[in-house]
Amino acid sequence: MNYYNLKDKEEVVDFKTATIKSQGNHKGLFFPEYIPKFDEFIQNLHLYSDEEIAFRCMKDFVGDEIPEETLRKIAAETISFEIPLKKINENISVLELFHGPTLAFKDVGARFMSLCLSYFLKDENKKVTVLVATSGDTGGAVAHGFYNVPGINVVILYPKNRVSTVQEKQLTALGGNISALEVNGSFDDCQHLVKQAFADKGINSELFLTSANSINIARWLPQQIYYLLALKQWQQHENQDPVICVPSGNFGNICAGILAHFRGLPTDHFIAACNENDVVPDYLKTRQYHPKKAVPTMSNAMDVGDPSNFTRILELFGQQFEPLKDMISGYSINDELTLQTIQEVYEKHGYLPEPHSAVAFAALEQYLMEHPGKKGFILGTAHPVKFSDAVEKATHIKVEIPAGLKDLMNREKKTVEIHADFEELKRFLLNKNQEQ
Numbered sequence: 001m002n003y004y005n006l007k008d009k010e011e012v013v014d015f016k017t018a019t020i021k022s023q024g025n026h027k028g029l030f031f032p033e034y035i036p037k038f039d040e041f042i043q044n045l046h047l048y049s050d051e052e053i054a055f056r057c058m059k060d061f062v063g064d065e066i067p068e069e070t071l072r073k074i075a076a077e078t079i080s081f082e083i084p085l086k087k088i089n090e091n092i093s094v095l096e097l098f099h100g101p102t103l104a105f106k107d108v109g110a111r112f113m114s115l116c117l118s119y120f121l122k123d124e125n126k127k128v129t130v131l132v133a134t135s136g137d138t139g140g141a142v143a144h145g146f147y148n149v150p151g152i153n154v155v156i157l158y159p160k161n162r163v164s165t166v167q168e169k170q171l172t173a174l175g176g177n178i179s180a181l182e183v184n185g186s187f188d189d190c191q192h193l194v195k196q197a198f199a200d201k202g203i204n205s206e207l208f209l210t211s212a213n214s215i216n217i218a219r220w221l222p223q224q225i226y227y228l229l230a231l232k233q234w235q236q237h238e239n240q241d242p243v244i245c246v247p248s249g250n251f252g253n254i255c256a257g258i259l260a261h262f263r264g265l266p267t268d269h270f271i272a273a274c275n276e277n278d279v280v281p282d283y284l285k286t287r288q289y290h291p292k293k294a295v296p297t298m299s300n301a302m303d304v305g306d307p308s309n310f311t312r313i314l315e316l317f318g319q320q321f322e323p324l325k326d327m328i329s330g331y332s333i334n335d336e337l338t339l340q341t342i343q344e345v346y347e348k349h350g351y352l353p354e355p356h357s358a359v360a361f362a363a364l365e366q367y368l369m370e371h372p373g374k375k376g377f378i379l380g381t382a383h384p385v386k387f388s389d390a391v392e393k394a395t396h397i398k399v400e401i402p403a404g405l406k407d408l409m410n411r412e413k414k415t416v417e418i419h420a421d422f423e424e425l426k427r428f429l430l431n432k433n434q435e436q
């Protein structure tokens with residue numbers, strides 16, 4: 001499979017190059033040259049193991065660039081934790097995507113990408129440094145994906161005092177080949193430092209730098225897998241196609257679901273559930289796309305004012321507004337309704353959603369009220385413990401730390417503190433390279 005750059009259609013690369021480069025020229029996103037349709041297995045998902053489904057979902061996108069046996073292992077490893085579909089009430093279920101090592105759905109994409117990168121880079125003679133800026137969830141998922149992978153160092157930059165306690169442990173307590181830089185500044189400062197490093201000749205002559213950002217196709221595409229796993233479970237109890245509601249920020253997750261739908265996955269409708277950052281719901285109403293400055297909310301992983309994957313969604317619909325509007329509805333849910341939803345879902349149904357999932361629940365509930373007779377599920381993108389402040393505020397319930405995380409929470413935080421100063425980052429990276 002080849003991929004073209006959405007900003008420069010002349011730039012066409014293979015899967016390996018797109019994975020290593022992450023972005024094309026002019027910061028363009030890569031997009032598959034054609035949409036490979038599922039064969040008849042999609043009609044009979046219950047006959048296949050989850051691992052087989054994951055492999056079949058990905059094989060057309062990778063082609064022969066990774067040998068079949070290796071890709072099978074990578075696909076199985078990508079989903080090697082449970083992804084259950086649970087009923088919350090008569091009409092709404094939740095696909096729990098937070099049972100992976102960092103308790104967020106980003107584990108799926110990060111694992112697939114890190115395993116592919118490790119495969120492609122294993123014959124490089126330079127040691128590879130994966131450099132990531134994170135506002136919280138991405139860094140942990142990427143760190144876990146590369147933890148103990150030989151030949152790879154991960155350097156994470158995060159804004160001091162602006163990530164949650166659990167997130168910070170996930171970034172700073174692994175040790176080994178993972179280093180965390182605590183930056184005296186904002187997430188934007190971290191991202192800016194990373195961009196400077198990629199542009200710096202001195203660093204790039206010494207180190208083989210690669211990025212692990214969220215627009216990488218090897219993070220985007222594997223997110224299709226769990227839509228298939230959800231349908232497999234859905235079809236055991238329901239005989240109508242589901243409405244799928246996705247809490248959305250950068251729109252990678254929902255875009256993967258829509259891609260799976262175009263390939264033949266039976267679905268009724270998609271809902272983009274947003275917090276007050278409502279650029280896409282606004283677009284669906286007005287046909288006008290106006291990026292805005294992000295406003296902070298309690299579902300902070302969705303505080304995005306100009307979602308990068310929106311351009312992929314437009315491309316999937318051939319830049320046509322009408323079919324897009326018919327398939328996707330948008331809702332914007334404010335913090336007040338989010339808190340109220342956490343409380344109501346807990347009290348009425350005994351289920352404890354965190355803020356992102358609550359935004360999705362509120363949106364799906366509204367849609368189903370407007371469309372009686374339909375049923376659907378939301379994607380549960382994070383474990384409530386990752387956003388325990390909000391959950392406790394809404395319900396006064398103290399969220400238990402899952403057993404798998406207790407060990408990490410007891411480990412020591414190890415960081416190097418730097419100013420938002422490129423020379424400090426450069427010195428760190430070059431010294432680190434000398435140590436090897």
Ligand SMILES: *Cc1c(COP(=O)(O)O)cnc(C)c1O
Pocket residue numbers: 104105106137247248249250251252253254301302356381382
């Ligand atoms: C990243 C994230 C989202 C948003 O996903 P996108 O693919 O960026 O739309 C939603 N919920 C949680 C918990 C996240 O970490």
